[in-house]
Amino acid sequence: MSVMNILEAIRDALGTEMAADDRVILLGQDIGKFGGIFRATDGLYAQFGGERVIDMPLAEGAIIGSALGLALSGLRPVAEIQFLGFARQAFHQIVSQVARMRHRSRGRFAASMVIRAPFGGGVRTPELHSDAVECQFAQAQGLKVIAPSNPYDAKGMLLAAIRDPDPVLFCEPLHGYRSIKGDVPSSAYTVDFSKANVVRQGNDITLIGWSSAVNVALRAAEALATEGIEATVVDIRSLLPLDVGGIVAAVESTGRCVIVHEAPLTAGFGAEIAATLAREAFYSLQAPIERVTGPDAPYPLAGAEQMYLPGVDRVVAAARRTAQGQ
Amino acid sequence: MSTPVISQFPYRGDPVAPVRLLEVDGTLTGGGGSVPPMDDEQMLSALWLMMLSRAFDDKGTSLQRQGRFGTFSAVRGQEASVVGSALALDPARDWIVPQYRELPALVNHGLPLESFILYFSGHPAGGYIPEGVRLLPIQISIAAQLPHAVGLAWGLRLQGLDAVVLVYFGDGASSEGDFHEACNLAGVVKAPVIFFLQNNGWAISTPRSRQTAARTFAERAPGYGFDGVVVDGNDLLAVYAATRAAVERARAGGGPTLIESQTYRLGAHNTADDPTRYVAEEVLDSWRDRDPILRVQRYLAACGRWNESIAAKAQEEISQTIDAAFAAARAVAPPTAEDLFLHTYAELTERQARQLREYEMPATGPANG
Numbered sequence: 001m002s003v004m005n006i007l008e009a010i011r012d013a014l015g016t017e018m019a020a021d022d023r024v025i026l027l028g029q030d031i032g033k034f035g036g037i038f039r040a041t042d043g044l045y046a047q048f049g050g051e052r053v054i055d056m057p058l059a060e061g062a063i064i065g066s067a068l069g070l071a072l073s074g075l076r077p078v079a080e081i082q083f084l085g086f087a088r089q090a091f092h093q094i095v096s097q098v099a100r101m102r103h104r105s106r107g108r109f110a111a112s113m114v115i116r117a118p119f120g121g122g123v124r125t126p127e128l129h130s131d132a133v134e135c136q137f138a139q140a141q142g143l144k145v146i147a148p149s150n151p152y153d154a155k156g157m158l159l160a161a162i163r164d165p166d167p168v169l170f171c172e173p174l175h176g177y178r179s180i181k182g183d184v185p186s187s188a189y190t191v192d193f194s195k196a197n198v199v200r201q202g203n204d205i206t207l208i209g210w211s212s213a214v215n216v217a218l219r220a221a222e223a224l225a226t227e228g229i230e231a232t233v234v235d236i237r238s239l240l241p242l243d244v245g246g247i248v249a250a251v252e253s254t255g256r257c258v259i260v261h262e263a264p265l266t267a268g269f270g271a272e273i274a275a276t277l278a279r280e281a282f283y284s285l286q287a288p289i290e291r292v293t294g295p296d297a298p299y300p301l302a303g304a305e306q307m308y309l310p311g312v313d314r315v316v317a318a319a320r321r322t323a324q325g326q
Numbered sequence: 327m328s329t330p331v332i333s334q335f336p337y338r339g340d341p342v343a344p345v346r347l348l349e350v351d352g353t354l355t356g357g358g359g360s361v362p363p364m365d366d367e368q369m370l371s372a373l374w375l376m377m378l379s380r381a382f383d384d385k386g387t388s389l390q391r392q393g394r395f396g397t398f399s400a401v402r403g404q405e406a407s408v409v410g411s412a413l414a415l416d417p418a419r420d421w422i423v424p425q426y427r428e429l430p431a432l433v434n435h436g437l438p439l440e441s442f443i444l445y446f447s448g449h450p451a452g453g454y455i456p457e458g459v460r461l462l463p464i465q466i467s468i469a470a471q472l473p474h475a476v477g478l479a480w481g482l483r484l485q486g487l488d489a490v491v492l493v494y495f496g497d498g499a500s501s502e503g504d505f506h507e508a509c510n511l512a513g514v515v516k517a518p519v520i521f522f523l524q525n526n527g528w529a530i531s532t533p534r535s536r537q538t539a540a541r542t543f544a545e546r547a548p549g550y551g552f553d554g555v556v557v558d559g560n561d562l563l564a565v566y567a568a569t570r571a572a573v574e575r576a577r578a579g580g581g582p583t584l585i586e587s588q589t590y591r592l593g594a595h596n597t598a599d600d601p602t603r604y605v606a607e608e609v610l611d612s613w614r615d616r617d618p619i620l621r622v623q624r625y626l627a628a629c630g631r632w633n634e635s636i637a638a639k640a641q642e643e644i645s646q647t648i649d650a651a652f653a654a655a656r657a658v659a660p661p662t663a664e665d666l667f668l669h670t671y672a673e674l675t676e677r678q679a680r681q682l683r684e685y686e687m688p689a690t691g692p693a694n695g
Binding site for chain 2: 025051056057059061062064065066067068069070071072073074075077092093096097101102103104105106107108109110141142144165166241242244245
């Protein structure tokens with residue numbers, strides 16, 4: 001057990017699984033000697049060589065499309081896309097090809113592969129680097145879309161993703177890469193990402209998020225506690241598939257719910273969660289479900305991003321309204 | 327003062343002539359003394375596949391018109407291109423990554439004809455490729471299969487296998503970004519892949535001249551760091567020889583080849599198309615004269631291996647094969663609600679299981695949850 005940040009936990013997971021399974025190979029831009037633009041693969045090139053830690057031409061479509069072919073050949077590719085927003089350059093390969101391969105071949109072929117990409121804002125990146133587009137992949141039936149919020153989950157969910165027979169889009173919290181730290185076991189372990197995780201218990205309101213938003217929700221919960229409002233915080237871990245039972249139970253226990261995400265409000269994944277709760281937890285709801293999200297506007301340049309991001313203050317205000325609502 | 331260099335790669339000159347080994351009249355291009363790359367028995371097997379393909383096009387089109395078969399794309403005119411390339415592969419170790427207009431290649435590689443029929447009848451079971459058959463499913467999204475082929479070839483090589491992957495696509499597909507990305511990557515990693523571009527003149531109604539300003543498609547290959555070749559796609563022997571050379575190169579570690587097979591789509595894009603709106607009859611006539619099947623039959627007739635009674639017997643056998651395949655496909659039970667969900671993931675998700683129950687008891691079942 002040691003204290004790691006999220007990047008270190010991801011690197012630990014990659015090295016652990018590469019040592020255990022010869023089929024695991026890494027693909028991406030600048031992941032070799034450079035160790036990745038965020039150093040997620042630092043040291044792995046030296047340890048496993050250029051045939052398993054592979055620098056690719058600058059082409060997201062080719063990275064994902066060839067990763068699918070590599071998976072069909074019997075390898076277990078883990079592809080890194082430098083920023084999730086750039087995965088749109090491979091959208092057709094991810095959604096039409098990778099996600100559907102098992103279904104369209106009636107189970108003959110499986111795209112057992114992982115696509116890793118950081119997403120989200122708050123670190124003053126150039127334009128187009130911060131878009132939270134995870135929801136845009138959540139209609140790709142056949143794909144799993146998951147997003148850890150802490151180092152323990154990052155390692156355990158990534159190990160589970162690499163071993164998963166189905167393709168997994170592993171969305172990493174860019175903002176928390178180095179700032180979020182926690183205890184991580186040195187052994188190999190998996191986290192069942194199909195189950196939502198209650199990360200804080202409280203009786204008055206349920207805050208729901210994933211990735212960085214979980215940490216915003218936790219900070220909001222601390223602030224709310226000083227006002228006498230005790231919040232449950234749920235990390236859904238996985239958008240697709242969604243743990244309906246887990247979020248319904250967590251909302252039924254308080255009757256009030258605020259959903260937090262970075263992507264714009266309209267057609268964001270909060271809409272899916274809210275609609276599900278409105279059907280499944282209707283009779284326990286005591287106030288309207290609120291969503292605290294990015295505005296319906298493109299992600300701005302860095303100087304304006306703090307206004308864009310759903311911050312602690314906005315979550316607290318929404319939670320207060322919801323907790324007092326009848 | 328010297329003249330400044332304004333272009334080191336000037337674009338000029340005539341297009342290269344395609345490789346041809348068998349003339350339209352069925353004689354060998356090199357004359358009687360030349361040795362064809364296939365013996366008579368191999369050519370008879372190839373001819374059988376080509377005739378099967380042509381007969382299937384006729385039967386399928388007829389059934390489609392009667393509403394008894396779905397929309398599909400006929401091979402008509404491209405039989406030498408498809409069959410000659412497929413026969414250069416070893417189905418016991420090599421893979422084919424198809425587009426959707428390569429029926430005889432799929433059959434030769436081990437796909438049951440009824441699977442193809444089921445797929446184009448709209449039955450989900452048609453997507454299944456039997457275990458051990460080295461084919462990826464038919465690809466509808468133009469050019470999307472090209473990076474898959476590169477990854478598959480590269481991955482097999484990384485695992486120490488000597489397999490080669492041949493990927494089919496068309497002149498229209500070469501305009502897609504996936505073509506560029508796949509060729510570029512294949513050159514970088516020296517993947518044992520053969521890019522088999524069937525230039526049939528048309529992408530639905532868009533002529534080849536609207537796809538590229540280049541003289542040929544094959545000449546793009548050196549830009550990716552590997553070789554290209556142009557063959558007469560209506561010449562079984564030229565296609566076979568060029569593909570076999572590319573296979574040998576790839577197997578020996580020499581990397582990819584781009585083969586441009588210059589052929590012509592004698593029919594429609596698919597059964598929903600009407601080429602009379604954009605193809606001139608006299609152009610079609612000139613290509614009918616170059617029919618790839620007639621060329622092989624003329625050659626074999628001159629060798630004493632083909633005549634009307636042999637042809638009649640082959641036609642009868644082919645007709646029975648196709649009828650039996652359609653009968654087998656019709657005997658497959660229609661799809662169920664379970665088929666909608668099965669194989670989306672290795673296991674049904676809880677939500678899928680609930681939605682499936684709803685199909686099975688629509689009146690009393692739970693709403694989408």
